Amino acid sequence: MKAVCWYGADDLRVEQVPEPRVVNPRDAIVRVSSAAICGSDLHMFDGYAPGMGKGDILGHEVIGEVVQVGEGLTGIRPGDRVVAAFAIACGRCAYCQQGLFSLCDNSNPNAALAEQAFGHSPAGMLGYTHLTGGYAGGQAEYVRIPYADVGLLKVPGNLRDEQLLPLADVLPTGYQAAEQCNIQPGDTVAVWGCGPVGQMAIKSAYLLGAERVISIDRLPERLAMAREQGGAETIHFEQTDVLDALKEMTAGRGPDACIEAVGMEATGGTLDALIDRAKQAVRMETGRPHALRQAIMACRKGGTISLPGVYVGMIDMVPMGAAFNKGLTFRMGQTNVQKYWHGLLERIVSGELDASYLFTHHIPLDNALDAYRMFRDKREGVVKIILKPRAAAVGSEQRPSHELAMENLRSTPSQAEGERATVEEDLRQRGLSAEGAQMRTAEMSPPEGDMEGPELPSQAEGDRDTVDDDLAEKGAGI
Numbered sequence: 001m002k003a004v005c006w007y008g009a010d011d012l013r014v015e016q017v018p019e020p021r022v023v024n025p026r027d028a029i030v031r032v033s034s035a036a037i038c039g040s041d042l043h044m045f046d047g048y049a050p051g052m053g054k055g056d057i058l059g060h061e062v063i064g065e066v067v068q069v070g071e072g073l074t075g076i077r078p079g080d081r082v083v084a085a086f087a088i089a090c091g092r093c094a095y096c097q098q099g100l101f102s103l104c105d106n107s108n109p110n111a112a113l114a115e116q117a118f119g120h121s122p123a124g125m126l127g128y129t130h131l132t133g134g135y136a137g138g139q140a141e142y143v144r145i146p147y148a149d150v151g152l153l154k155v156p157g158n159l160r161d162e163q164l165l166p167l168a169d170v171l172p173t174g175y176q177a178a179e180q181c182n183i184q185p186g187d188t189v190a191v192w193g194c195g196p197v198g199q200m201a202i203k204s205a206y207l208l209g210a211e212r213v214i215s216i217d218r219l220p221e222r223l224a225m226a227r228e229q230g231g232a233e234t235i236h237f238e239q240t241d242v243l244d245a246l247k248e249m250t251a252g253r254g255p256d257a258c259i260e261a262v263g264m265e266a267t268g269g270t271l272d273a274l275i276d277r278a279k280q281a282v283r284m285e286t287g288r289p290h291a292l293r294q295a296i297m298a299c300r301k302g303g304t305i306s307l308p309g310v311y312v313g314m315i316d317m318v319p320m321g322a323a324f325n326k327g328l329t330f331r332m333g334q335t336n337v338q339k340y341w342h343g344l345l346e347r348i349v350s351g352e353l354d355a356s357y358l359f360t361h362h363i364p365l366d367n368a369l370d371a372y373r374m375f376r377d378k379r380e381g382v383v384k385i386i387l388k389p390r391a392a393a394v395g396s397e398q399r400p401s402h403e404l405a406m407e408n409l410r411s412t413p414s415q416a417e418g419e420r421a422t423v424e425e426d427l428r429q430r431g432l433s434a435e436g437a438q439m440r441t442a443e444m445s446p447p448e449g450d451m452e453g454p455e456l457p458s459q460a461e462g463d464r465d466t467v468d469d470d471l472a473e474k475g476a477g478i
């Protein structure tokens, strides 16, 4: 099959690779009809995400049709139209049980690596770095979804891919970002970044009761989208002093909550932003937190900083004194997609939410490198790109609505089953998922020295020993 494979900064190749197959009982194979490019993919494309291997398949925002399922899967059948969550979650560990799916204890076969970097391991993630499992992604004709009863959402056939694909990531991400703000009636929320995540944060902040949303960016088409589709007031950060403007717009108080939807590749013309750029270039700093600094300085006393923007390592000159003395609350993290997607799907089906306006470009998968460059450079008014694995698939996503009864939409089999996995079963699943984390096994594993960043366990070895040791140490991790 064709897939978008990572080879380094600014180096992606659409290659023929082996098709994925079911390797674990709860796996499903999905034939991809549309896969989006995300701001998070840029961190890998720009070479800032550690733990990538040459040949890794990118992509974590996927919609398509189930074509094959493992024997342990309930509730998902071949023929189902599904959206995949980017966070891979078992549905049964203590974190999953609390709805903290992106912190799943069981889905990262490279947990030991992540523990070195973060102290503890987050969930495994689709099409992301080996720090989060090195799972083959979905910018491809087919993708394997582990724990598919938790990782796939059945969606109705009568809506377009563009209406449903935001459920894979950016819509729940914007929603979680707004929910983290604990919005009260009358609140003003400021949102840095008018990319897809920022746009969804604007919508969600209003859904959750914000009185005013003020959004900040420098790209005119994105600011226009924030105004016209989101109903936000806007600030152009290159034309206006953001801190002065926010003070003025809030009668000196500052916004009640600040959502930073930019992350570690913020741009800016001020001295701190220029120093960040120089330091990041020589790997003295892993992120450029210019927007985060601004959000902390702008936020009102006692307010909340909510961070959907991604950071992977160390950042400098964060005004901790301001945060401390203003008594700010920080909320952040990878999104618990599965916690939000049922409710958000209902809003989409009812017509209350339609985020399809985000998708400004449809590009054949074969042209992925051009698409990534366009998205990175924000050329041609791009906001979000859908990659189409098959030219014939364009326009084919409309299906009769009777194909899916709405009453099925709330079924999450793993939670409905209610029971916790036994240690034995969990061991089996973790061992197996470690074995099959990346479909591109023995013949595809890169030669020594090919990896970027730290030495990574090869997928051919299956990382089984590490995972087993790790499990033994932790009493199976549950």
Ligand SMILES: NC(=O)c1ccc[n+]([C@@H]2O[C@H](COP(=O)([O-])OP(=O)(O)OC[C@H]3O[C@@H](n4cnc5c(N)ncnc54)[C@H](O)[C@@H]3O)[C@@H](O)[C@H]2O)c1
Binding pocket: 038, 039, 040, 041, 042, 043, 169, 170, 173, 192, 193, 194, 195, 196, 197, 198, 216, 217, 218, 219, 222, 237, 261, 262, 263, 264, 265, 266, 267, 268, 290, 291, 307, 308, 309, 310, 333, 334, 335, 383
């Ligand atoms: N938490 C999660 O689970 C999660 C999920 C998806 C994406 N993300 C992250 O969210 C961030 C945004 O993603 P996206 O897809 O919207 O990306 P994007 O690249 O399309 O958008 C980023 C926007 O930020 C703007 N920007 C840059 N510097 C700025 C500054 N100083 N002030 C204000 N705006 C600035 C850019 O002009 C751009 O419009 C990324 O870091 C991405 O990795 C996180």
Ligand SMILES: [Zn+2]
Binding pocket: 037, 038, 039, 040, 041, 060, 061, 086, 169, 170
């Ligand atoms: Zn994404």
Ligand SMILES: [Zn+2]
Binding pocket: 089, 090, 091, 092, 093, 094, 095, 096, 097, 103, 104, 105, 106, 107
């Ligand atoms: Zn879990």
